[in-house]
């Protein structure tokens with residue numbers, strides 16, 4: 001029975017990762033369509049307008065992150081716990097419900113059914129199912145790991161925090177159903193940003209935690225998960241997850257203390273930045289064990305994006321700068337820079353960690369090429385969004401008509417679409433290697 | 446042990462802060478009613494936030510609409526016109542006159558909440 005559970009855990013993990021990659025490929029297809037619609041708004045306007053492509057893209061991108069991280073956790077936790085998965089059946093129920101939810105929501109979006117809530121545009125009853133399968137995931141996770149927090153490595157703390165706060169923030173995002181919240185726009189928008197902002201923190205905890213475990217394995221450095229600095233940064237990250245969301249609400253006329261707290265907390269990120277700067281060269285000198293070269297390359301490239309995004313995040317958290325950047329594509333640069341450059345690269349790195357030993361030299365070359373293509377194209381993608389954002393901001397300050405602002409931003413939006421095409425090529429190269437390898441991946445129970 | 450105490454303190458602070466945000470933090474006197482509520486329903490059903498932002502929340506295909514009803518280059522009449530006829534980037538949703546009035550009432554409410562003039 002136990003052996004069966006362990007095999008089940010790996011099988012379910014593999015299917016989750018394949019589900020994740022399918023979401024990613026679909027997501028970038030819709031993302032690319034949406035970017036072309038910036039340039040040609042009439043493209044597919046009757047059946048697949050921007051009103052549908054954007055939510056399809058964002059919903060599937062977020063589900064790529066969640067499906068892939070769930071799969072990795074199912075594969076990794078029995079190894080970390082040195083114990084079989086608590087329940088193989090619960091893992092399958094989780095997988096089926098997650099896949100069914102994606103199918104229902106995507107079909108609903110195609111048919112034009114929306115709740116109209118930013119990022120969570122699906123009907124509220126779907127949230128009941130999502131929370132239910134996260135509870136199943138949580139119970140399976142805690143029963144398998146039975147963590148003793150006092151002695152556990154930091155990545156176990158991060159996984160626990162991620163699961164707990166995903167459930168809390170997903171429930172919090174539904175408070176708008178109550179008239180107390182939804183009849184007052186200031187309350188509604190503030191709580192919406194609060195929930196969404198912290199939810200991003202929750203998936204970051206899950207992804208960073210997994211990447212940390214993988215880094216520990218590929219460098220054979222067992223201190224990574226236990227040293228004081230790692231815990232100091234965990235608590236810094238948690239504080240940001242809990243209180244930093246307010247920098248999204250600088251323009252909302254809520255209580256000024258919300259802004260002051262957010263500003264103060266977001267400046268603690270400077271400590272993170274200083275640490276990266278100070279340890280940068282040392283970190284790059286650390287070599288991985290030979291069989292994990294590609295894993296290491298993905299994780300290290302993600303580090304570059306952590307640095308780039310951190311600088312941008314700190315800059316746009318300064319109220320005097322936020323005034324100009326908020327409500328422009330600079331926010332999209334921040335969102336996509338983080339979800340692609342950090343989250344996606346880390347996740348792919350962790351998937352490669354699982355399969356790297358079975359990759360042929362040819363496949364490894366393809367992965368390297370895919371990584372380089374993603375990294376370089378993302379840089380232009382990100383820069384073009386910044387440039388479009390600056391153009392929009394200056395247009396608004398100068399009271400230009402929106403059509404004129406769009407016209408001025410068009411050259412940058414062209415670069416955005418073009419680099420998006422290369423980004424998709426990079427992702428396809430990587431996915432085409434990972435999917436068959438993960439499909440064939442076997443584990444000795 | 447110290448780590449667990451620190452964690453519990455942070456969680457407690459979060460619970461207290463959340464309660465404060467839900468009440469005192471957003472204790473503003475700007476309640477939506479009547480036509481604005483009907484407008485908000487239409488706003489949700491047509492997924493308007495995918496292209497437009499309110500208080501910076503939403504997509505970037507179209508302009509921010511937080512103060513569309515009062516700002517210099519646009520105004521309520523302009524908003525009604527574009528809602529009725531659509532535009533180069535804006536689909537024509539074939540709204541009735543009542544629909545456009547409701548949506549504009551909602552946007553007017555959003556504007557007033559921003560300037561603290563909503564009832």
Ligand code: HEM
Pocket residue numbers: 024028031032033034035054057058061062331332335336339340344416417419420421423424503504505506
């Ligand atoms: C791993 C791949 C990707 C991920 C994880 C991702 C993630 C996201 C996220 C989170 C947003 C919401 C941003 C916000 O509202 O602030 C977004 C928006 C968007 N993405 Fe992506 N994205 C990816 C790839 C692409 C690609 C390849 C394209 C095509 C060029 C693209 C085009 C867009 C567009 C047009 C938007 C809407 C921006 C707006 O609000 O107007 N994305 N993406």
